[in-house]
Amino acid sequence: MPSTERSRSTHGDDGRTWPIARLRERFPALRAGDTVYLDNAAGAQVPRGVIDAVTDAMTTMQVNKGGAYAASVRVTEAKERVRGRVARFLGAPSDGVVAFGPNATTLLTLLADAFGRAARPGDEIVVTGLDHHANLDPWRALAGRGVVLRTWLPRAPHMTLHPDDLAPLLGPRTRLLTMTGASNLLGTLPDVAAASALAHAAGALVLVDAVHLAAHARPDVGELGADALVFSPYKTFGPHLGVLYLGPRARDAWPAPALSFVDARSSSAWEPGTQSHEAIHGFGAVFDHLDWLAQEIGLVERDDGRRWGGVLAAGARHEATLTEALLEGLDALGAERYGLPAARGRTSTVAFNMPGRRAHEVAEHAARHGVAVAAGHAYAYDLAMTHLGLAERGGAVRASAVHYSDDADVAALLAALARL
Ligand SMILES: Cc1ncc(COP(=O)(O)O)c(C=O)c1O
Numbered sequence: 001m002p003s004t005e006r007s008r009s010t011h012g013d014d015g016r017t018w019p020i021a022r023l024r025e026r027f028p029a030l031r032a033g034d035t036v037y038l039d040n041a042a043g044a045q046v047p048r049g050v051i052d053a054v055t056d057a058m059t060t061m062q063v064n065k066g067g068a069y070a071a072s073v074r075v076t077e078a079k080e081r082v083r084g085r086v087a088r089f090l091g092a093p094s095d096g097v098v099a100f101g102p103n104a105t106t107l108l109t110l111l112a113d114a115f116g117r118a119a120r121p122g123d124e125i126v127v128t129g130l131d132h133h134a135n136l137d138p139w140r141a142l143a144g145r146g147v148v149l150r151t152w153l154p155r156a157p158h159m160t161l162h163p164d165d166l167a168p169l170l171g172p173r174t175r176l177l178t179m180t181g182a183s184n185l186l187g188t189l190p191d192v193a194a195a196s197a198l199a200h201a202a203g204a205l206v207l208v209d210a211v212h213l214a215a216h217a218r219p220d221v222g223e224l225g226a227d228a229l230v231f232s233p234y235k236t237f238g239p240h241l242g243v244l245y246l247g248p249r250a251r252d253a254w255p256a257p258a259l260s261f262v263d264a265r266s267s268s269a270w271e272p273g274t275q276s277h278e279a280i281h282g283f284g285a286v287f288d289h290l291d292w293l294a295q296e297i298g299l300v301e302r303d304d305g306r307r308w309g310g311v312l313a314a315g316a317r318h319e320a321t322l323t324e325a326l327l328e329g330l331d332a333l334g335a336e337r338y339g340l341p342a343a344r345g346r347t348s349t350v351a352f353n354m355p356g357r358r359a360h361e362v363a364e365h366a367a368r369h370g371v372a373v374a375a376g377h378a379y380a381y382d383l384a385m386t387h388l389g390l391a392e393r394g395g396a397v398r399a400s401a402v403h404y405s406d407d408a409d410v411a412a413l414l415a416a417l418a419r420l
Pocket residue numbers: 041042102103104105106132134135180182183184209210211212231232241242379
């Protein structure tokens with residue numbers, strides 16, 4: 001069972017104290033104490049405020065939007081408030097689209113369909129070998145419409161994407177570069193800004209899959225150079241939900257799936273059907289949580305987006321200390337590790353295998369010791385099975401820490417692995 005001894009605080013490299021004990025108190029699932037959550041890349045736990053906001057939505061605004069009565073006005077306004085906060089989180093321009101959907105995969109499928117409806121035979125898309133298949137297969141499906149796919153392959157041994165390898169894939173027919181902001185299997189942070197600059201110089205648009213990134217860093221569309229972006233609030237301490245951003249160029253290039261009477265340039269045009277209002281309202285409370293953390297660490301910044309980004313950056317410094325401890329412990333146990341060798345250049349997501357064991361065997365053993373980790377390809381199938389060649393091992397074990405993880409979590413995993 002997990003250890004109940006928990007670190008009280010961890011220091012970031014700027015000398016501020018990360019309020020780990022008070023932070024964990026805010027997450028009911030962590031307080032329950034029966035699971036060591038190190039499968040956060042598959043979905044994160046939520047603070048009490050999010051649960052309360054979902055309850056509030058289902059108690060006081062469980063109606064549809066657009067009506068004249070009070071509950072309907074409430075749900076309409078609540079949604080627009082959260083949309084505004086998401087726009088500030090992303091640094092989205094005021095003429096951009098910020099739309100909600102069920103999850104990132106569905107939104108990427110909508111986007112690929114829109115791209116396909118506007119495409120001409122011979123149009124080219126560059127995808128990467130580092131991506132989750134949610135950002136590969138919808139684009140691959142366009143081959144039937146004459147769209148040509150080129151793949152930017154990661155380089156061995158650490159499976160990193162090099163802009164030098166991207167340049168030859170870009171040409172006058174390239175319409176889109178679509179790439180991950182962070183690998184959900186290896187944690188690697190590719191240089192998205194450098195890639196975007198190359199793609200833009202070739203006249204292409206850039207789509208960033210920020211699903212893994214957004215739990216660890218602010219996905220600032222300006223800094224990333226993203227014309228379009230998706231992320232999933234359920235990986236970012238909120239309810240099950242997806243978010244889509246389109247800048248003006250992408251919005252104008254790709255026809256929205258709008259109903260005939262909806263303004264095709266509006267955010268609503270990308271929200272076919274009724275949304276999960278309670279999930280959207282619940283996600284709003286994640287920004288309150290980030291504001292609480294900003295206060296805790298003494299981060300004074302008036303701009304919402306920069307403040308939330310500052311909090312995530314401080315959290316990532318805390319996470320890096322956990323990553324270092326985990327990597328060191330895995331090395332001591334003789335684990336085979338994948339991706340970058342140290343904590344630098346990555347999130348706190350770590351993929352590995354134990355000597356002579358298949359990945360699922362290790363995850364099942366960890367589960368018997370109360371530790372949640374993932375095993376397999378984590379939907380980054382090509383990366384795991386083809387580029388890393390892990391089919392015979394059944395993929396890899398993946399441990400993923402987030403801002404509320406602590407050194408007791410890492411110690412519990414290492415102790416379980418030592419007993420294999
Ligand atoms: C990097 C990445 N992209 C896309 C997805 C798919 O997200 P969703 O579950 O919201 O469809 C995931 C989910 O694990 C992911 O990690």
